[in-house]
Amino acid sequence: MADDTNSTARDWRDTVFLPKTDFPMKAGLAAKEPQILERWQRLGLYQRLREQRAGERRFILHDGPPYANGDIHMGHALNKVLKDLVVRTRSLMGYDAPYVPGWDCHGLPIEWKIEEQYRKKKQSKDEVPPAEFRAECRAYAAEWVGIQRAQFERLGIMGDWDDPYLTMKYEAEATIAGELLKFAESGQLYRGAKPVMWSPVEKTALAEAEVEYEDITSTQIDVAFEIIDAPNAPELVGAHAVIWTTTPWTIPVNQALAYGPDVEYVLIETLGYKQPGQSEVMSGFRLLVARELVEAFQSRAKQVIPTIGPVDIVSVIKGSALAGATARHPMHHLGGFFAKPRPFLPGDFVTTDQGTGLVHMAPDHGEDDFDLCKANGLDPVFAVEGDGRYRADWGWLGGEGSVINPKFNAPDGPICEGLRNAGALLAASADYRHSYPHSWRSKAKLIFRATPQWFIPMDRSADSERPGDVRSRSVGEQGEPSSHQPRFSTSLQTNGDDGATTQTSIASSDVEERSTDARDNGATLRQVALDAIAATRWIPARAENRITAMVAGRPDWVISRQRAWGVPIALYVHRQTGDYLRDAHVNARILAAFRAGGADAWYAADHQALLGESYDLADYQPVQDILDVWFDSGSTHAFVVEARYGEGTRADLYLEGSDQHRGWFQSSLLESCGTRGRAPYAAVLTHGFALDGTGRKMSKSQGNVVDPLKVMADSGADILRLWAAATDYFDDVKIGKDALSGASDAYRKLRNTFRYLLGALDGFTAAERLPHADMPELERYILHRLHILDGELRSATDGFEFNRYVRALSDFANEELSAFFFDIRKDSLYCDAADSPKRRAYRTVLDILFEALVRYAAPLIPFTAEEVWLTRYPSDDGSVHFQTWPTIEDAWLDGALGARWHEVRALREQVTEAIEPMRREKIVRSSLEAAVTVPAAPLPADQLAELFISAAVSEGGEIAVRRTDDQKCGRCWRHLPEVPEDGALCARCAEVVA
Structure with a gap:
């Protein structure tokens, strides 16, 4: 053994405790995740968890x-x-x-x-x-x-x-109907005929949440209404009030004109006016327009009618003088609805921002229109059908439409043509750009349309009015500008x-x-x-x-909606009074029928049986609208x-x-x-919304859609999950090649951290543990940092800030562990004796880190966390997702220790920066060949040398680095004075292999 120990030719790798694990570096998530998912399904993971958390x-x-x-x-x-x-x-x-x-x-x-x-x-x-x-x-x-x-x-x-x-589901449909009946029984429901957002293509009312806005170009027109009576301003009789609108199709439903009481109007006289298609040149043609808008009106009129000449102001009129005045509809010669004089009505919504300062009112098709006309006894006439055509019996353009068709509203379309022939069209151009509502499903344009609908009132208390009362205070699902404005805009x-x-x-x-x-x-x-x-x-x-x-x-x-697929408004309306029936016994029978047969039960019901003996079906009409x-x-x-x-x-x-x-x-x-x-x-x-990599809305037509199914098939769900968690999702987020590449890189680093932990903990048992008090400072410092990480993750969880959660976890794994703790202690892990206190302390902390990090990561990357867990704890019925938040000891938090090691780490960074130029110039091949001098040693020299991963550390003046003269140990590769020659063993390694 002694001869082997001193031999410089000996390969000592078989004596080094290298990490060992079957956990692969390559994730292969696309293939592995479905297998893990199948295991969870066999395990009944969700139900098992419910049982455990009961x-x-x-x-x-x-x-x-x-x-x-x-x-x-x-x-x-x-x-x-x-x-x-x-x-x-x-x-x-x-x-x-x-x-x-x-x-x-x-x-x-x-x-x-x-x-x-x-x-x-x-x-x-x-x-x-x-x-x-x-x-x-x-x-x-x-x-x-x-x-x-x-x-x-x-x-x-x-x-x-x-x-x-x-x-x-039947029970769900029954409950939905039951919730409606709660509103009905407390009187919080009424039926009213008022304008609502309507889709002529889908033939139903829409909620504002079903509406999206797109810019369109509309036809704008100026139309003359001849004034036939003006008791407060008789000079106006025979003149023409000018209105401006971007919805020509509403002119056939006009019932009044609105003015601003405080607006200043002028009566102007043209010196020459010739309507296109007419041979007669009229002189002395007098027009009423808001003073501030005369120039804009002239500009529009000259574009279409070049013969309109300069104007003279005949008189100035305060808007309030129009009270009691009436005008003729341009198509009054058609008789019937059109023959009735149109009153001038005061409207506080009338402005001089654009148009002419006079607004044509169509109560069927506007919020302000409806309110003002209703208050003055003018009701909707329901001229426009559900498909956007005028009623067949309507006196002008009956059976024609659709009103959302640009050609129908165009300067050469039937509406403008009729007005032109009547001598009432002063200007028309298809060039008005504005925002307009569309159905989010069909993408077709919408209109406001007065129809009988069911409403839940916002501004009356329960049972304050009879449920059958048709009120008129609120209209539609979204406010609409008055008719002189673009008919729709986001208000x-x-x-x-x-x-x-x-x-x-x-x-x-x-x-x-x-x-x-x-x-x-x-x-x-x-x-x-x-x-x-x-x-x-x-x-x-x-x-x-x-x-x-x-x-x-x-x-x-x-x-209410006028469609077929939904939960019906299960009410009975009295044919004479218009009130809906409120009877708890009837409602109970309705809900029982729904639970047995779903919403379809309403359409196939024996309504007399549902009404019971107290009511006669002949007196009641079942509502056919859906919710x-x-x-x-x-x-x-x-x-x-x-x-x-x-x-x-x-x-x-x-x-x-x-x-x-x-x-x-x-x-x-x-x-x-x-x-x-x-x-x-x-x-x-x-x-926020998910946008493409450049921040644009995803669209198949633009070819910029990022498909989550394809991402999972190529890279795995955990990559997609990590991207989602790491985004600043309180605002719109981007996803593209760069974003996914960043998520993949973050995933790879986390996976490598777990792979290292698994390998370094190979063979670890409880007998190897050391108590916190017996650990070296570095191990206690890392537990201190783990305590801080735990608090950060708890705070991020409470605030639902998962981007902060991901960042804190990733930074800890990369900066505290991989680039610091693991790097420093690899020498002890590989080369210390298996039972050395320092190595045991290190492995004890690695075990603590493993138990914490795999739990912290489980919500983010559940497939990978499960793979990591089962690699260390193979089991037929175990799962990391059965675990709870790791136990973090209060004793680990040590502010003084943290402050001291903060300074030590700052010194380590300075030393690393000082060594780097020597590595680039190949004076040293690694930091292990560097002898370092520092101004003051905050730790013993041997500990600092291990911390810096250098040959030696001494105290001196400024930070300095030189190449060591000591020889390299053939087993641990450290350069130490005790090594007699390159390849020989240091005292520690000699003792370990002996």
Whole structure:
């Protein structure tokens, strides 16, 4: 042995304790993850976890339902991963954190797909029996539920996939109908004929959440209305009031003109005017226009009518002088509706921002129009049909349309042609650029259209008015500018101050509960909702400003749709009075029928049997409209959270994209506030949208879609999950080649950390452990840093800041461990005796680190964490996801130790920087050949040499480095004075191999 020990030719590698593990460096996630997923399914991981957590404090994240149509996209992936991070971190913290995924199965998105199939066959859905059509919708939704379920599971989303919630399940449909009947029984429901957002293509009303805005170019026209009476300004008789509009199709439904009482108008006279197509040149043609807008009007008129000459101002008129004046509709010669004089009405919405300062009023098609005309006894006439055509019996353009067709509204289209022939068209040009609402499903343009709809009022308390009352105060799902403005624009302002995200975890039991009978105490739905918003935690905090503005300014909630696939509005309306029936016994029979046969039961019902002996079906009309799909999803808290966890239970968290402030967040809020007097959630988290790598919206037509299914097939779900967690998802996020490359790099470093830990812990047993007090300073310092990391991760978890969570974990693994602790202690691990205290301390800390880091990483990269766990703890029924948050001892936190080692590490960085030039110049091949001088030694010289991974350290003046003269140990490669010649062994190594 002595001869071997002194031999310089000996290869000592077989005596070195190198890390040993079967855990591969190459992840192979795309192939490995499906195998792990299959194991979880065999294991019944989710149900086992529910059993283990039974009785613990519950944390409920309620899933917002995606539509059951089409493959998942990157927005789905981002949303579901964030939800899974919440659920898994709460589970790790010891909560009972169930997750019940769900789907929205009703509504236009699914119905539209079935209609597309009919259109391809050149068939109309109206030719199909309703029961058959609804069955096709149900089958279509069920098929996509199955497809999306598999795709979400592939992402590693842990939940009750065996029993998800579907809005089309019979019990769900019964509960939705029951929630509607709660509104009806308390008088919070009325039917009104007023303008709502309407899709002529889909032939139904839409909610604002179903609307998206795109820029379009419209025809703008100036039209002359001849004044026939003006008691306060007789000089106006025979003159023409000029209106401007960007919706020519509303002129055939005009019923009045609006003026601004404080606006200054001028009566101008043209010296020469010739209407195109006419031979006669008129002189003395007098026009009434707002003084501030004369020049803009002339500019428009000259573009189309070059013969219009200079103007003279005949007189100046205050707007209030128009009170009592009337004008003739340009098509008055057609008689009937058009022959009736059009009154001038004062409107506080009339401005001189653009147009002419006079606004034509069509109460069928505008919010201001409806309110002003209704207040003056002018009701809608329902001239435009559901498909956008004028009624066949309408006196002008009857049976023609569609009104959203640009050609119909064009300067050479039928409307302008009729006005031109009547001598009333003063200007027309198809060049007005503005924002306009479109259906998010069909992408077709929308209109405001007055139709009888069912509403939930925002500003009256329960039972303050009879339910059959047709009120007219609120209109539509979104405000519309007056008719002299572009007919549609985004009118709701949601700008708010940014707020820092709080880091205090709030469960539903921590939030002040409002009285569930708040509506019975006289509060309006708007008041209750605004109070509930204030009592809810919003993440980020600025989101509270946005939804507050939306709820404060929103109109009554239109809940009816004229479609086939959905939950019917199960009400009976009295044929004479118009009141809907409120009878608890009838409602009970309705709900029993729904539970037995779903919503289809309404369409096949024996309505007399449902009404019972107390009522005669001949007196009542069953409502055929269906519920707005947002009412469906807004009721999910009732048939998911309360049905599964007890009446009165509400979710701790809702988590969706920022568009849901006007969608699910709001519909759920209003539904719960109307029936329970409080919000259905304690906290709401909002994330941004997933954009391509350059920040553009993803679009198949642009070819910039990043498909999560392809990413998983190529790289694995854990890469996608790590990207999602690391983004600043409170705002819009980018995903492209660079983002995925960054996620892959972060994953690789984490995986290498685990691989090192597994290899370094090979053969470790409990007998090897050392207590904290017996450890060297470096080990105690790393435990101190682990304590700080634990606090940072807990704080990030409480604040739902998973990007901070990822960054803290990655930085710890890379900077504290790989580049520092592991690098320094590899000599002890490889070369110290197996039972040396320092090596035992190091391996004890590695064991602690392993147990902590694999748990911390499990929510982020669940597949890899499971692989790591099972590599060290092989088991048929074990899982890292059964574990709870690691135990971190308070004794590990040592501020003084941390401060001292902060200085030591700063000195180490300086020494490393000093050695680097010598490595580049090949004076030394590695830091092990460097002898270092430092100004003052904060630790013993031998410890500093190990810390710097250098040959020796001495005290002196400035930091200096030279090549050591000592020889290299053939086993540990350290240069030490005791090594007699290169390749011989140092004293430590000689003792170990001996």
